[in-house]
Amino acid sequence: MTLRNSTDLNADSSLLIDTQALLLTARRPSITAVSLRIMATNLAFPTIFLLPTHFQPDELPELEGQIPTLTYDIKEAKIVLGRVAKKRRAILELRSRKLFTDEIQSTPPGDGHVVDESPAGPQRPAKRRKPSPSTERASISDDSTASDTDESFREETRSSRAISVQSTSEKKADQKDRELEAGKVDDSLIQVVRLAWFTDSLVRGRVLPVEEYLVYQGRKKAPPLAQPVFNAEDILRRAREDASGHPTSQGQFKQYGPAVQHPRSTSTKRPRFVQESTSENDRAKRLPPIPDYLHSEYSCQRPTPVDSPNSEFIEQLKKMRTLRTLEMDDVGIRAYSTSIAAVAAYPYTLSSASEVDRLPGCGPKIVELYKQWKNYGYLEDVEEAASNPKMKVLLLFYDIWGVGAKTANDFYKRGWRDLDDVVEHGWDDVTRVQQIGVKYYEELQEKIPRAEVESISKVILEHANRIRVGFQMVIVGGYRRGKASSGDVDVLLSHPDPSATDYFINEIVASLEGTGHITHTLTLSSKNSERGQAPLAWKGDSRKPGSGFDTLDKALVVWQDPNWDRTKASNNPNSHRRVDIIISPWKTAGCAVVGWTGGTTFERDLRRYCKKVKQLKFDSSGVRMRENGGDWVDLESDADGNPAPDMLTAEKRVFERLGLTWRPPEERCTG
Incomplete structure (x- = not known):
């Protein structure tokens, strides 16, 4: 350099x-x-x-x-x-x-x-x-x-x-x-x-x-050594021309003849040829109307169900977004997130490229990717990444808990190629969180069934009410959005008495460590209590990046059920799980539930909506004005100033007072 x-x-x-x-x-x-x-x-x-x-x-x-x-x-x-x-x-x-x-x-x-x-x-x-x-x-x-x-x-x-x-x-x-x-x-x-x-x-x-x-x-x-992207309709048409002996041009025989092979011809997956009896224009006339809500700029204004009819294509787009993440392409990440949210909100099964093209947020790139997936069953970049030695290593490192895209690339630059290299050559250089991520790598990759999420959450709530009666809890994250399994468990605790939540995060972690449920505490933060449990002060757009995104008291821990049949195994066979415990003051619990429930793009667009449309600053600790000194805005009390009776009522009031149509958690799955 x-x-x-x-x-x-x-x-x-x-x-x-x-x-x-x-x-x-x-x-x-x-x-x-x-x-x-x-x-x-x-x-x-x-x-x-x-x-x-x-x-x-x-x-x-x-x-x-x-x-x-x-x-x-x-x-x-x-x-x-x-x-x-x-x-x-x-x-x-x-x-x-x-x-x-x-x-x-x-x-x-x-x-x-x-x-x-x-x-x-x-x-x-x-x-x-x-x-x-x-x-x-x-x-x-x-x-x-x-x-x-x-x-x-x-x-x-x-x-x-x-x-x-x-x-x-x-x-x-x-x-x-x-x-x-x-x-x-x-x-x-x-x-x-x-x-x-x-x-x-x-x-x-x-x-x-x-x-x-x-x-x-x-x-x-054209890029060097660029290969043409074949279209199923073109191939079939040229095949009919070859059979009839009347090609459109001599060059077509040369380009599509036996000597030229598709670069993916060695793949075990055969291309899916889409036979259509009508022209693309005729098909476009028969397409269902785009719902009005899809024309909204912000995904927090749309219903986005957990089960999309286009889930397979969405999963391919998510893999593309992960590749852009590893390339640290921030613009590409946002672009794919916007497209994924639009496709996920579309209530019909996509059947043609023209149907994709008319979706807001889906430009020519997404249309071309749809053609690839529809015709061949895969995306070329995703397939290439799966066989690319460097990308395979980056994906391995990126899946380590505590390792982001930048750190994954840094590990690769150091010459590390697998987890053993991290242990052998860099164990003293990586953080404690990353060490734990490597140690329990395979277990933390396992998905957690809904029944186990509920079991873990029940134990946490029981411990909270042993310390102080009256705590309420909402299981947030992917579980609340209706996912069949989760990568981790996110629980949000609150209590009507402000004194009960003050520094409570320290007490609940100590209690769960005492019973052996928490084996490692990765992060323990009491920033919200340190500032008197007040919503984070608004300091203007000149603040440092990342400050104030979410400053609630929280503990990110590794969990293991300490109960097992000791007559069958001497060591605990239960898998280690990732668990996040979040504590919110009662007066802003609704904002906390909203902030920890929606998909990533839903939460991003909610903040954008509050900023552009309402001139407000939103995060999980509450809402502030962007003008007039950045005063806190109470969205959750009733007209007489009385707080909400429960956390879910408070959540609905946040939607209502932000001018948003209520969306149940199962409709916030923007991907």
Whole structure:
């Protein structure tokens, strides 16, 4: 790894200043963040992909909310926006996302894209003057049309031509002009632009030309040694043509003949050919209507059942998300989470690519993945990962309790390839939690049946009421959402008397350790009691990433049933289980139940909904205002200020007072 030079540091510093300028502008009383979003919506930005590189985790959601034309699929984008100052780095960022390009030299500012700055917004690009043959060859290929990115619209007008003496190049130029007038664009062009272009455009109230902000521009090309993705309908059609002796073209015999094999032809799985008696257009006309709730922006506004008719496809998408997690692609993770939530909320069995394409949050990438899964029974990236030695090792490490994607990659970089390597070469370097995760690796991979979840929870509640009578408990997590088995057990305890929950986490853990139920305590936190059991104070968006996500008192422990038949075994044969015990004050118990019940995307969107729609800050310790000093908002007491009679009533009041339709736990399964 080479040290960065002063030029790189100066470039990055200028990018930080650009971002700070936008944030400062957003804080002015006259120009709020909301008004900036409205301004952005009124500007005709091209489709933008946001690079997560060099952003803090809490910066990305805020900036994403400012971009009205944001896409999570880089292949859809016209502009790639980010904190990238060097052309070489820009090319690497594109290649890392499997987007390969041929560089196109930047055009002079006078030849670039000019955007209408009138309040009514940009108009259709003006016709361009026919360039000379040498200029045309240098700028765009003969079969290209003008792009709709900032550099691609043309200000020049086309000179008149004598139809009778048009050369071949002139005819092609005329064809491109006709396509331009028809609104066609060159989807092969991609531009990497500094973040300052977007922030400056917002501040100035118009989409600026990109010339001064351009880092790199190129034309998309096929990846090296790319293999065609076969479509079942195409194969069947060509087979019929071969049998009749009337191929569409000679090239089709060459491409699909016996000498060419599908890269997965050695797989034991045979492709699933979908025979259809009607065209795709006819099929689209017969598709069921998309439910209105699916058009909502936030998954917390939709019913998402535990049993989806598309569960097999969803499981494949989850595996893709895990791969992106191991690649530490934050944007990809969010994109797959959004798509998974949309498919999971769709109440009908998907039957065609066009049906997937119309689902909110499912772009061309998800459509292509559906085609792969429908036709071949697998996803190529998932199959490749299963046989990729590095990815197999990363998945092994990622399944260790206490090991995330970053640590899994770090283990691999150290040269470790299995659990024995961790024990032999790194035992003194890994954390105690990771040591326990390795020691009980196989047991902690086992799923916990619902009956055992209930048995463990019953013991915890009994111990709580031995210490102080009156505790109530809700089993949260996957169990409450209706899953047949769980990876761990999550229980939430609360008591109407505030003094009962104060530092109670220490007492309940000591009691369960005394009876041998808790064998190891991984984490013990009493932060909520340390601040007087008050909801976490709202400190604004400038807080450090991750602070205040969930600061309830909690213990993350390893559990083992201490009872067994000692006449049959000398050692305890019961499996070790992961158990989370959470303690909430009564006045915010409803928020705690909500925060620990929903699927990951449900909880993410609930926080986004509270922020964007209600101007509130939500976490499991309570709700605060984002303005007026960050005061706590009581969502759970009745009109007279009396607290809820039980934890589930409090939960329903949270939904009602946030303006959300009540969703039972079994409808919060966003995946």
